Amino acid sequence: MNDNHDNYKDVYSRSMSDPETFWAEAATEIDWITPFDRVLDDTRLPFYRWFSGGTLNTCYNAVDRHVENGHGDRTAIIYDSPVTGIKARLSYRDLQQATALFAGILSEQGVTKGDRVLIYMPMIPEAAIAMLACARIGAIHSVVFGGFAAKELATRIDDARPKLVVSASCGIEVNKIIAYKPLLDEAINLAAHKPEKTVIYQRPQATASMTKGRDIDWLEAAKTASPVDCVPVAATDPLYILYTSGTTGVPKGVVRDNGGHAVALNWSMKNIYNVEPGEVFWSASDVGWVVGHSYIVYGPLLAGCTTVIYEGKPVGTPDPGAFWRVISEHGVRVMFTAPTAFRAIKREDPDGDYLKPHDLGHFKALFLAGERCDPDTLSWAEEKLGVPVIDHWWQTETGWAIAANPLGIEQLPVKPGSPTVAVPGYDVRILREDGSEEQSGEIGLIMIKLPLPPGCLPTLWQNDERFVDSYLSRVEGYYLTGDAGFKDEDGYLWIMSRIDDIINVAGHRLSTGAMEEVLAAHEDVAECAVIGVADPLKGELPLGLVVLKAGAQKQGEELKGELVQMVRDRIGPVASFKLVVVVQRLPKTRSGKILRGTMKNIADGKEIRIPATIDDPAILKEIRAALQDIGYASPS
Ligand code: COA
Numbered sequence: 001m002n003d004n005h006d007n008y009k010d011v012y013s014r015s016m017s018d019p020e021t022f023w024a025e026a027a028t029e030i031d032w033i034t035p036f037d038r039v040l041d042d043t044r045l046p047f048y049r050w051f052s053g054g055t056l057n058t059c060y061n062a063v064d065r066h067v068e069n070g071h072g073d074r075t076a077i078i079y080d081s082p083v084t085g086i087k088a089r090l091s092y093r094d095l096q097q098a099t100a101l102f103a104g105i106l107s108e109q110g111v112t113k114g115d116r117v118l119i120y121m122p123m124i125p126e127a128a129i130a131m132l133a134c135a136r137i138g139a140i141h142s143v144v145f146g147g148f149a150a151k152e153l154a155t156r157i158d159d160a161r162p163k164l165v166v167s168a169s170c171g172i173e174v175n176k177i178i179a180y181k182p183l184l185d186e187a188i189n190l191a192a193h194k195p196e197k198t199v200i201y202q203r204p205q206a207t208a209s210m211t212k213g214r215d216i217d218w219l220e221a222a223k224t225a226s227p228v229d230c231v232p233v234a235a236t237d238p239l240y241i242l243y244t245s246g247t248t249g250v251p252k253g254v255v256r257d258n259g260g261h262a263v264a265l266n267w268s269m270k271n272i273y274n275v276e277p278g279e280v281f282w283s284a285s286d287v288g289w290v291v292g293h294s295y296i297v298y299g300p301l302l303a304g305c306t307t308v309i310y311e312g313k314p315v316g317t318p319d320p321g322a323f324w325r326v327i328s329e330h331g332v333r334v335m336f337t338a339p340t341a342f343r344a345i346k347r348e349d350p351d352g353d354y355l356k357p358h359d360l361g362h363f364k365a366l367f368l369a370g371e372r373c374d375p376d377t378l379s380w381a382e383e384k385l386g387v388p389v390i391d392h393w394w395q396t397e398t399g400w401a402i403a404a405n406p407l408g409i410e411q412l413p414v415k416p417g418s419p420t421v422a423v424p425g426y427d428v429r430i431l432r433e434d435g436s437e438e439q440s441g442e443i444g445l446i447m448i449k450l451p452l453p454p455g456c457l458p459t460l461w462q463n464d465e466r467f468v469d470s471y472l473s474r475v476e477g478y479y480l481t482g483d484a485g486f487k488d489e490d491g492y493l494w495i496m497s498r499i500d501d502i503i504n505v506a507g508h509r510l511s512t513g514a515m516e517e518v519l520a521a522h523e524d525v526a527e528c529a530v531i532g533v534a535d536p537l538k539g540e541l542p543l544g545l546v547v548l549k550a551g552a553q554k555q556g557e558e559l560k561g562e563l564v565q566m567v568r569d570r571i572g573p574v575a576s577f578k579l580v581v582v583v584q585r586l587p588k589t590r591s592g593k594i595l596r597g598t599m600k601n602i603a604d605g606k607e608i609r610i611p612a613t614i615d616d617p618a619i620l621k622e623i624r625a626a627l628q629d630i631g632y633a634s635p636s
């Protein structure tokens with residue numbers, strides 16, 4: 001397992017005592033056009049920049065250099081799509097050609113360095129090609145997950161102000177064809193900013209109708225396009241913007257730079273995941289999420305691995321053996337997914353019968369992230385697969401793991417429920433509100449002492465102020481992760497909960513505040529609260545509690561149906577918003593703050609401590625009764 005005979009403690013302490021030497025050494029694995037003159041630039045605090053003065057091209061590092069180094073025939077992408085029955089392979093040479101050609105299409109449309117390109121695509125190789133093509137010409141991509149509604153897409157269009165949008169005619173969800181183009185058309189209609197052009201990849205399952213003069217057919221344009229080469233960009237130039245839920249309805253545009261990102265992801269492939277160039281790495285996620293950016297596209301390709309683009313689900317495409325088929329058929333060495341996917345498999349195939357026909361002899365490790373991995377799921381996966389199952393903790397903002405069991409450095413003992421230890425580069429501290437450090441074992445705010453390592457967000461898109469307010473102002477000199485937890489006596493981290501209104505639904509990060517904004521917009525709703533309730537499959541599900549206006553027009557099922565549809569239309573099906581309860585009043589503190597945490601504990605059947613500041617404790621009984629009516633809040 002451990003080729004370089006290092007141990008975690010030594011590597012971690014090197015990264016802490018001399019981060020500049022540590023990361024400069026990691027940076028030698030990346031091809032630079034001009035070398036950086038500072039490893040860590042701290043001339044504009046509290047903003048830190050990595051590798052300033054250096055230039056490089058991320059697409060060159062992820063694609064072209066492997067071809068130039070004699071690996072053009074190696075498979076870069078395996079596309080496995082049980083929903084269409086297609087399996088295809090693209091070599092690094094194929095990927096270079098496809099990317100250069102698509103970069104040519106973008107350039108012909110006037111897209112140049114620094115322009116934004118929004119990508120709204122299903123899990124097809126063209127999604128990765130579009131991302132890499134942007135990187136090739138220095139354009140900044142912003143990928144939006146397909147499960148978001150037109151309104152969410154419009155919000156992102158208005159913030160990123162893309163010159164061009166790349167999309168496909170449809171996505172396929174098990175056996176439903178989801179037409180993407182009408183959603184895109186509606187989003188462009190809703191948005192104040194109008195992208196000049198769109199490029200649409202027409203899939204045979206649905207044909208998109210095109211707007212003359214604005215919409216370009218990908219395959220048609222490719223017939224006449226000329227390939228273009230990689231351009232140099234500054235290490236500190238943005239590679240992409242990825243929007244993630246904040247505490248309001250306005251998502252945060254997390255920025256990723258080119259240099260730090262390439263160095264960190266390349267380093268992580270060997271040191272965390274323990275994969276070698278040429279090995280198959282599979283991340284069963286979606287390019288719309290950070291996991292997809294980092295570990296479907298950039299990480300594996302920067303490291304010269306083979307990546308799998310899987311257009312399917314853990315179950316239902318066609319059965320709970322889908323993951324085992326992909327692992328055995330494509331020789332996957334390391335896999336990465338969310339615990340919810342394993343809970344879905346375990347639910348349908350508890351004894352692992354679907355595993356039996358498949359040879360997983362070459363499979364080395366399973367990594368899980370996106371939400372806390374419950375110990376039951378972890379031990380089920382360990383027992384059935386017979387390989388290390390590693391829970392690791394990270395977030396869109398960091399772009400790669402903050403805590404993990406770094407298999408490529410040293411395999412540490414697994415403690416179920418903990419994502420193990422801080423990854424080299426991250427100085428993780430548990431702090432109290434006053435900034436003092438918690439003692440071992442006590443829960444506090446999980447914060448990271450600045451500077452963050454390479455690869456983490458340098459700022460939010462065109463919003464330095466929100467970056468500082470959201471992340472750097474709670475305790476000076478520290479980054480606020482938004483998670484609460486503790487460190488045990490062995491230095492293992494335990495991630496217990498969020499400190500804000502973010503919930504985690506099937507590994508997808510969602511804002512309950514954004515859902516409340518939607519419910520509050522209904523004409524009959526006087527006030528509302530959305531809480532995340534425990535769910536055995538998805539981890540959490542959103543549940544809306546609404547108080548109606550006097551004389552409300554709609555009541556009962558009709559009202560609930562409308563509210564569910566509104567969240568689906570305005571946020572998207574991915575929110576899985578299906579639970580609504582009408583209540584007479586909401587519990588509040590005397591100062592008017594809604595007691596969401598108390599309601600969540602009631603819904604989950606946990607013991608509650610009645611807050612001393614509560615206005616009227618009797619309301620809690622009403623809430624409990626209403627939740628019991630829909631099968632929650634089992635009497636404690
Ligand atoms: N485009 C359009 N719609 C999408 C979509 C996409 N890319 N992805 C999901 N949706 C829709 C689904 O069709 C579903 O719609 P429905 O309400 O009409 O049924 C809804 O969004 C919720 O989807 P999902 O969260 O996938 O739930 P599910 O019940 O269909 O499947 C799991 C449950 C556990 C199998 C599924 O959530 C899963 O595979 N999760 C893996 C999680 C993951 O990859 N997380 C990323 C972080 S690592």
Ligand code: AMP
Binds near residue numbers: 244290392397482
């Ligand atoms: P996202 O930005 O969508 O990746 O979501 C990040 C958030 O998901 C984190 O801040 C945590 O709240 C949660 N999360 C991700 N991975 C884990 C994990 N392994 N254990 C516990 N929580 C996690």
